[in-house]
Amino acid sequence: MNVGIEIGGTKLQVVSGNGQIEQRFRFAVDKAQGATGILEQIERALTQVNGQIDAVGVGFGGPVDGQTGRITTSHQIDGWTGFGLADWLRERTRCPQIRVENDANVAALGEALHGAGRGFRHVFYVTLGSGVGGGMVVGGQIYRGAMPGEAEIGHLRLDRYGKTLESVCSGWAVDREIRRALDELPSESLLKRLVGEQTSGEARFLGEAWARGDGTARRILHRLCDDLAFGLSHVVHLFHPEVIILGGGLSLIGEPLRAGVEKILPDYVMQAFQPPSAIRLAKLGEDVVPMGALSL
Structure with missing residues (x-):
């Protein structure tokens, strides 16, 4: 059984499967808890994975050393700088194959093999x-x-x-x-009416407008x-x-x-x-x- 982990600034996903996602654990990230809180969530999910874990792949939201599996830094969550994530995972899963990559690289691989890049x-x-x-x-x-x-x-x-x-x-x-x-549009502007009182994420109204x-x-x-x-x-x-x-x-x-x-x-x-x-x-x-x- 393979395990895939997405570590972002706002969400954490831990999935397992062989070629396809068969089991999923999704968590909201509490920035106040830092890296320690995310590691606790990962550990909790790993104990619930069905079957033996044979390999783990990680997409991390920030620069990493792909050769050693060590986190370079995170621009969003404190506590990651210099952390040996691959070693930490190896201790908890006892599986020999651990890969840690930047999440954009991992997303590119996902789309190339299973999505629009096939x-x-x-x-x-x-x-x-x-x-x-x-x-x-x-x-x-x-x-x-x-x-x-x-x-x-x-x-x-x-x-x-x-x-x-x-x-x-x-x-x-x-x-x-x-x-x-x-700020410069009249009240009858369609885009202005769609956005309304929103003060973040305004771009999601752009397509409809x-x-x-x-x-x-x-x-x-x-x-x-x-x-x-x-x-x-x-x-x-x-x-x-x-x-x-x-x-x-x-x-x-x-x-x-x-x-x-x-x-x-x-x-x-x-x-x-x-x-x-x-x-x-x-x-x-x-x-x-x-x-x-x-x-x-």
């Missing part, structure tokens, strides 16, 4: 959530550069003055852009697609993957986001690389990291 050899995955991360899979294996990491597309600079892909294409960045726009013809939503979405396509053009020039998969919370905007990026991307790619990579929406949803962790 059938492609070269797959690049970008997650558009509270931050922006990425992973590259070649022939069913995670592409790994020299330490301390690789495929950090969120930190790709779009200019020399500090504008990064994450600073303009993360969920938080789009939320802020919408909030600024709402776009579909209903809201001008502000269309302007913001076009800007998002343009910046994202420009950032992904560097991925095309460096790796030329067969497919680029859009995942994370912003990907729930759906077809308007996918089609927008696909339409604009050729404008930023040199003629010799035309047509550029296909653009697909992620398919696995909340299962993307757990399925990738099982596949490790």
Whole structure:
């Protein structure tokens, strides 16, 4: 029986199965409890796994040393810096195969093997959530550069003055852009009425407002697609993957986001690389990291 673990800043998932998820434990993360609280939750779940545990894969929300299974740091939860997670898991499961990877890499593997990347050899995955991360899979294996990491597309600079892909294409960045726009919109604005009194997560209303013809939503979405396509053009020039998969919370905007990026991307790619990579929406949803962790 394989076990897959997703450790994020707000949720923890522990799943077990052979190829597919057969058992799932889901926990909310209490930041006040730090790493210690998450480890207690993992230990509790491991005692309830049906059958003998043969291997464990982990997708961790932050930089890790994939060779040693040691956590480099977490930008969201205290207590992880330098922690030997693989050794800790080995002590509790007694199984020889333990793999710890960054969650974007693990999500990329999940989508490549079980989701929108099936059938492609070269797959690049970008997650558009509270931050922006990425992973590259070649022939069913995670592409790994020299330490301390690789495929950090969120930190790709779009200019020399500090504008990064994450600073303009993360969920938080789009939320802020919408909030600024709402301050100048009249009360009858569709986007303003959809958002209402919400003070976070405003980006989730962008797709519906776009579909209903809201001008502000269309302007913001076009800007998002343009910046994202420009950032992904560097991925095309460096790796030329067969497919680029859009995942994370912003990907729930759906077809308007996918089609927008696909339409604009050729404008930023040199003629010799035309047509550029296909653009697909992620398919696995909340299962993307757990399925990738099982596949490790």
